[in-house]
Amino acid sequence: MIMFFLFTTVDEADQEGQVTHFVIADQKDPNKTHWFRFINQVPLNKASQDELLVNFLE
Numbered sequence: 001m002i003m004f005f006l007f008t009t010v011d012e013a014d015q016e017g018q019v020t021h022f023v024i025a026d027q028k029d030p031n032k033t034h035w036f037r038f039i040n041q042v043p044l045n046k047a048s049q050d051e052l053l054v055n056f057l058e
Helices: 002-015
Strands: 020-025 033-043 053-057
Touching: 002 033, 002 053
Parallel strands: none
Antiparallel strands: 020 033, 033 053
């Protein structure tokens, strides 16, 4: 359930515009694009929302 809570929290933050997106074209293969998103200081799980914050990179 940890992952469900974390990804749901990040998805909600993304909808609110709080997540940074970064897109890079692959220099070796023009048909590839690399997509990243990240946000800092999000709660890892529901039980410790104020105690355990993590940085998220996908």
